[in-house]
Amino acid sequence: MKIRNYIQVKTVEAFHEAAKAADGPITILAGGTDVLVNGREDDVYKDCTVIDIFPVEALHGVCETENMLLIGACTTHEAISHDPLVKQYAPILAEACGAVGSLQTRNRATIGGNLANASPAADTMSALAVLHAELVIERDGEARVEPMTAIFTKPYKTNLAQNDLITTIRVPKQSPNVRYDYVKVGRRKVLSISRMTVATLLEMDNNGVVTRFDMTVGATFPRPMLFPDISAMLVGKRPSEQDIIGVAKALSDKIPEIAGIRKSTIYKQPVCRNISERSLRKLFADILK
Amino acid sequence: MKRPSTLGKNIERIDAWAKAEGTAQYGADIRLNNMLFCKNVYSERAHAKLLAVHIGEAEKMPGVVKVVTGKDIPGAKMFGELFRDQYALACDRVRYFGDVIAVVAAETQEQANEAAKRIYADYEDLPVLASPKMAMESDIAINPEYPDNICGEVHVNKGDSEAALKEAEVIVKTNYKTHFVEHAYLEPESVTAVPSPMRDEVTVYGSMQAPYNARISIHRMLNIPMSQIIFKPSTVGGSFGGKIETAEANAIRVSLIALLTKRPAQVTLTRDESIRESYKRHPIEFDIEIGAKKDGTMTALRMLSILDAGAYINMSPPVAYKTAVLGVGPYNVDNVHSCSTAVLTNNNHTGSMRGFGTPQSIFALENTIDTLAAKLGMTPTEFRRKNLLRNGDVSPCGHLMDFHEVSIVEVMEKAAEAIDFDRKFKQYKEENKDPKRRVRRGVGISTSMRGASVGADGNGFDVARVLIEVMKDASIHTNIGLVEIGQGLRTVQMMMVAEGMGVKLDRVTLGETDTSRSPATGACIASRGTMLGGGAIADACRSLKLILNQGLSMKYGDDIGEVTYEDDRVRFGEYDLSFDEVVDIAYGYNLTPAAIGTYAIPITDWDEEKGYGEPFYSYTYSCHAAEVEVDLDTGAVHVVKMAGCHDPGRIINPQFAEGQIYGGLTMGQGMALIEDLGHSDKTAAISNLNFNNYLLPTAMDVPDTNEPILNGHPDPRSAFGGRSLGEPATEPAAAAIACAVNMALGKPGAIKELPFNLERVMEIAQEIDKQRDVDAASAAVDKA
Numbered sequence A: 001m002k003i004r005n006y007i008q009v010k011t012v013e014a015f016h017e018a019a020k021a022a023d024g025p026i027t028i029l030a031g032g033t034d035v036l037v038n039g040r041e042d043d044v045y046k047d048c049t050v051i052d053i054f055p056v057e058a059l060h061g062v063c064e065t066e067n068m069l070l071i072g073a074c075t076t077h078e079a080i081s082h083d084p085l086v087k088q089y090a091p092i093l094a095e096a097c098g099a100v101g102s103l104q105t106r107n108r109a110t111i112g113g114n115l116a117n118a119s120p121a122a123d124t125m126s127a128l129a130v131l132h133a134e135l136v137i138e139r140d141g142e143a144r145v146e147p148m149t150a151i152f153t154k155p156y157k158t159n160l161a162q163n164d165l166i167t168t169i170r171v172p173k174q175s176p177n178v179r180y181d182y183v184k185v186g187r188r189k190v191l192s193i194s195r196m197t198v199a200t201l202l203e204m205d206n207n208g209v210v211t212r213f214d215m216t217v218g219a220t221f222p223r224p225m226l227f228p229d230i231s232a233m234l235v236g237k238r239p240s241e242q243d244i245i246g247v248a249k250a251l252s253d254k255i256p257e258i259a260g261i262r263k264s265t266i267y268k269q270p271v272c273r274n275i276s277e278r279s280l281r282k283l284f285a286d287i288l289k
Numbered sequence B: 001m002k003r004p005s006t007l008g009k010n011i012e013r014i015d016a017w018a019k020a021e022g023t024a025q026y027g028a029d030i031r032l033n034n035m036l037f038c039k040n041v042y043s044e045r046a047h048a049k050l051l052a053v054h055i056g057e058a059e060k061m062p063g064v065v066k067v068v069t070g071k072d073i074p075g076a077k078m079f080g081e082l083f084r085d086q087y088a089l090a091c092d093r094v095r096y097f098g099d100v101i102a103v104v105a106a107e108t109q110e111q112a113n114e115a116a117k118r119i120y121a122d123y124e125d126l127p128v129l130a131s132p133k134m135a136m137e138s139d140i141a142i143n144p145e146y147p148d149n150i151c152g153e154v155h156v157n158k159g160d161s162e163a164a165l166k167e168a169e170v171i172v173k174t175n176y177k178t179h180f181v182e183h184a185y186l187e188p189e190s191v192t193a194v195p196s197p198m199r200d201e202v203t204v205y206g207s208m209q210a211p212y213n214a215r216i217s218i219h220r221m222l223n224i225p226m227s228q229i230i231f232k233p234s235t236v237g238g239s240f241g242g243k244i245e246t247a248e249a250n251a252i253r254v255s256l257i258a259l260l261t262k263r264p265a266q267v268t269l270t271r272d273e274s275i276r277e278s279y280k281r282h283p284i285e286f287d288i289e290i291g292a293k294k295d296g297t298m299t300a301l302r303m304l305s306i307l308d309a310g311a312y313i314n315m316s317p318p319v320a321y322k323t324a325v326l327g328v329g330p331y332n333v334d335n336v337h338s339c340s341t342a343v344l345t346n347n348n349h350t351g352s353m354r355g356f357g358t359p360q361s362i363f364a365l366e367n368t369i370d371t372l373a374a375k376l377g378m379t380p381t382e383f384r385r386k387n388l389l390r391n392g393d394v395s396p397c398g399h400l401m402d403f404h405e406v407s408i409v410e411v412m413e414k415a416a417e418a419i420d421f422d423r424k425f426k427q428y429k430e431e432n433k434d435p436k437r438r439v440r441r442g443v444g445i446s447t448s449m450r451g452a453s454v455g456a457d458g459n460g461f462d463v464a465r466v467l468i469e470v471m472k473d474a475s476i477h478t479n480i481g482l483v484e485i486g487q488g489l490r491t492v493q494m495m496m497v498a499e500g501m502g503v504k505l506d507r508v509t510l511g512e513t514d515t516s517r518s519p520a521t522g523a524c525i526a527s528r529g530t531m532l533g534g535g536a537i538a539d540a541c542r543s544l545k546l547i548l549n550q551g552l553s554m555k556y557g558d559d560i561g562e563v564t565y566e567d568d569r570v571r572f573g574e575y576d577l578s579f580d581e582v583v584d585i586a587y588g589y590n591l592t593p594a595a596i597g598t599y600a601i602p603i604t605d606w607d608e609e610k611g612y613g614e615p616f617y618s619y620t621y622s623c624h625a626a627e628v629e630v631d632l633d634t635g636a637v638h639v640v641k642m643a644g645c646h647d648p649g650r651i652i653n654p655q656f657a658e659g660q661i662y663g664g665l666t667m668g669q670g671m672a673l674i675e676d677l678g679h680s681d682k683t684a685a686i687s688n689l690n691f692n693n694y695l696l697p698t699a700m701d702v703p704d705t706n707e708p709i710l711n712g713h714p715d716p717r718s719a720f721g722g723r724s725l726g727e728p729a730t731e732p733a734a735a736a737i738a739c740a741v742n743m744a745l746g747k748p749g750a751i752k753e754l755p756f757n758l759e760r761v762m763e764i765a766q767e768i769d770k771q772r773d774v775d776a777a778s779a780a781v782d783k784a
C-alpha cells in the first residue's frame, strides 16, 4: 500500500493539528479493516496523509449520561458487543456489532469506521437507525451533532469533509420494556457480508398498545433509512396477525420503490417480507396469543 | 498373509512438527542471494489475436533486469501433458483472461509490479465463446486442430438402454448443471528457478505436485537435457489437484528468466492472479434419464454430459472419461448409455481437481435416483439397497466385480446409520407437511464407486517408481517422486517401506522429493499415491531382500531356504538374525543393497470403441449422508451433520484417512452451497477473484459433529491392500447435501444447479409458498 505520509496521534487535538498541517488529501485510519483492504493492491491512497487515530484513548470505550450512551468512535465491535452498558441500554447494537465479520475482525474494526466507510452492507447501520443514534463530529476543534442517518449521500459516500472526525456515537438509552430483534442474513455463519439485516425496536403500554415502533432493512438501500409511514402502521394499535402481515408487506415493498427493481430484488423482497413477519411474530408473541 | 506390524496405526506425520513450528519451507519462503522477483502480465482479452506486446517502457523502469515474452522461448512454444496446446507465454493468440503475455523480472517485487503496469499489447478481437453451447454453435475454432471445438468424447454402452427405457414402467428424465469451482489451496502458486553456474542447468523449487511433467516441458521448451532440469518441490500448501499446469507454466517462465539472466528468479502469484490464471473444476451440464420396474429394479440409465474444457485441453479428455464411466454410479443396471463431451471455450481452462469429473455427475445421478425412488414410493435407502452392486455383479460399465469385496451396501448402511437416516427420513417427511413450519429438516444420502488411479484411458502409462537403498547403518533410505501435498503420503510411504522390509519404522528415512535422485514416476494425482507408490515400494523391497539374501547365502550356504523379514528380525533355518547383522553381511561381501522398484497397473480389458469392459483395475466405495435445515424464509441451508463412510482398501493410517474425510466433506459443502467464481457466460470473465467474495465454508459453518467412518477391506489388487481415498473423500458430498435439501423442500431432484445458494433455494421455497397459498385458497373454496 502506497501512502504519502503516516502520522499516529494520541489525542483528538493532535488529530486536528495533523489534519491542518497536512497538505493534500487526508485518510483517517481507525481499525484499518476497510482502509487496508481498499489499499491492498491499488494506489488509492498514494497521495494521502494517513492519520492513525486508533491510539486516541478518548475515542475508545462507552460511558453514559442520564439519557444517552456515548460510544467512542474507535470502540471495536467486539468491545461494544460485550459492553455492559450497551447490553443494558441498547442490546440491539450489541447484537449488530457481534454480527460483524469474525472475532479477529471485530477485535480491530471500529464502529466509527463502520459508519464512515458508508458501505450499505455495514451491519451496525440498521440497528443505529432504529435507535435514532446521533453522531458527534468534530472539525478543527468545533463539534456538531447530526443524526446518524444524515451523513450518508450514496453507497460508500458521506458528506463528511476530510478533516471531519466522528468522535462519538450518541445512542438514546432504551428502557427495559423496549423489545428488539436483529436479524442478519448472510451466505455463511461468519465472515459474511450481509445480504440483508432487519432491525426492529418497539415499546408497548400495559394493554399491548404500541407506543413506539421502528423497523428497517439494512444492506438493501443505498444508505440507512427510517420509515415514519411504517412506524405509523402500528403505533397506537394493539397489533393483530393482519397488521403484522401488512407491515411486513409494506416494508418489503420499499425495496423496489427505493432501490429500484434489480436482479437482487427477486430475492430480497420476499425475504424481507418473510423475516419481517417472523420478527414481528416473535416480538408480539404474547399479544397475538 | 502375515499380520501387518506398522500398517493400520496412527503414526505421527513426519512433517507435523516442521509445519506446526513454522520451519517447513513453502515456495514463497525461499529467499536466495541475487534473486530476481517476477511479475506476470495477463491478457486483457478473453479471445484475440495477439499482434504485439509492448515492453519497451517496462524495460526502462528502475530495477528491471529482464522482460520476457513468447518470442524468448527458444524451443517448443506450447506445453501440456496429454495435449500440447497451452502457451506458457502467449505468442500469436490469447485464449482466456489468464493467458500471460509477458513477465517482468526485477530486483524487488515492487519494481517488478510497477514495470508490469507499463506493458500493453495490441489485440485483434475475436468472438468470445463463453460457454460450451456458444462454442459448439460457433464456426470459430479456438484451437484450429479442433474445428468444432470438441476436444474429447467418451462413451459407455452396456445392453440396450433405448429399448430398456421404452419398456421401463417408471421413468425419470431430467437435467442438471454445475459450475466452475476453485481449488482454493491456502498457498497460491510460487516457483523459484535457480540456474547452475556451471552449465545449462536449472533447479526449480516451489509449490507443485507433478514435477516430472514439468521437467518434460522445460526440456522441450528451453532446449536443455532432462537430466539438467532438477525439481525439488517445496512444502506444498494445499493443492487438491491444482498445483499442476499453472505451477508448471510459471516454472517454465521463471526457468527461462533464470537461464537468460543467470540469476535465481521467483514468481509468487497473488490470490487474484492465482484465481485468474489457474484451472478450475469443470462445469458440466447433464441430461439424464433412468428407467425402472415398478418393483424398484433399475433397468436403464442414460447420461449425456457436456463439459466446459475452457481455453486449453489440459485434462479434459480424462476428466470426461471419469464423468462418463464413473458418473453412472455403483448400481447394478443392465442397460447403460453414457456419453461425455468436452468442449473448448474461452473460459478458464479446467483440469484436475479432487474428484476429477465425478462430484458433478454424482450430484446429477443421485438426485435423479431420489426423484425416481420417490416416484416408486421408495425411500432413498430402500432404492439403493435394492440396486447397489454386490459381489459378483457386473458394473454399469461391464466390469465383473469378483476380485475384491464389493462393500458399497455395507458402506451405505454405515453412513445412513451414523445420521439415523431411516428414522429421520420418516419423521421429517411427516413433520414437513405442516405448512406453518418455516425451518424444515431433511436428510440425504449419496453413494459412489471410484476407480483407483488413472484408469483404462491411461492403459499402459500408469506407472510409479522408487529408489530404496539400505545404508550401512541399516537404515533404509527411500527416494520417491510422488509429492506430499498435505495428505500424509510421505508418512504412509515410510510405513509401507517398513512393512515391505519387515523392519521397525524408525529405520526408514525419506529423502526430500528431488527429481535428480528419484526415478521418474507419475504425478501425485488420481488418488494413486498409496496404491501405485505402494506397488513400487513392494517391488523394491522384494529386490532388496534378494540382495540381502544373496549375502546370507554367501555366508551360510546356498541352501538357507526361505528367509523371512519380520519384526525387525531376519529368520531362516535355525537362524534368527538382527536386521543390522544381515546388512553388515551384505556390505561385507561388497553387495549393493539398493533397488529401484517399479509398479505399473495391469492393463485392463476396456474396449474404448464399444465403451464396455473394465474401466479401472480396482475401486473405492463411498457414501456420504447429510442432515440439513432449510429456512423457507431466507433460503438459508444449515448443515447439521455429515457422515462419510469409505472403503479405501486397507486403512494404512486411520487418522490420515479420517483427515481426508473431514476435509472432503467440507470441500463438498462449499461446492454445494456457496462457492461461486462469478463467471460471466457473456464475457468469460470471472469476478470473484479473491476470498472476500469467493466464499469458502468457515470453521463456524462446518458441523463439529461430522463423522468419518472407515470401513476398509484390504484389496488383493494392491501391494499393501490400500487403494484410494483422496478423491472419494469429497466426491459424494455435494450430492448428499443436495439430496437432503431437496428432501427438506419436499421436492426430490428440485435443485438443478450448483451452487444452491440463498437465491436458488429461495426460488424453490417461494414455489412451495405459492403452492401452499393455492392449496389454501382451493380448500377455502371447497369449504364454501
Ligand SMILES: Cc1cc2nc3c(=O)[nH]c(=O)nc-3n(C[C@H](O)[C@H](O)[C@H](O)COP(=O)(O)OP(=O)(O)OC[C@H]3O[C@@H](n4cnc5c(N)ncnc54)[C@H](O)[C@@H]3O)c2cc1C
Binding pocket: A027, A028, A029, A030, A031, A032, A033, A034, A035, A036, A037, A073, A074, A099, A100, A101, A102, A105, A108, A109, A110, A111, A112, A113, A114, A115, A116, A117, A121, A122, A123, A124, A164, A165, A166, A167, A191, A192, A193, A194
Ligand atoms: C474480513 C472482514 C470482514 C468484515 N465483515 C464485516 C461485516 O460482517 N459487517 C460489516 O459491517 N463490516 C464488515 N467488514 C468491514 C469493516 O470491518 C467494518 O466496516 C469496520 O467497522 C470498519 O472499521 P475500521 O475501524 O476498521 O475502519 P477503517 O478501515 O480504519 O476506516 C474505514 C473508513 O472510515 C474512515 N474513518 C474511520 N474512523 C473514522 C472516524 N472516527 N471519523 C471519520 N472517519 C473515520 C476511514 O477514513 C475510512 O474511510 C469486514 C472487513 C473485513 C476485512
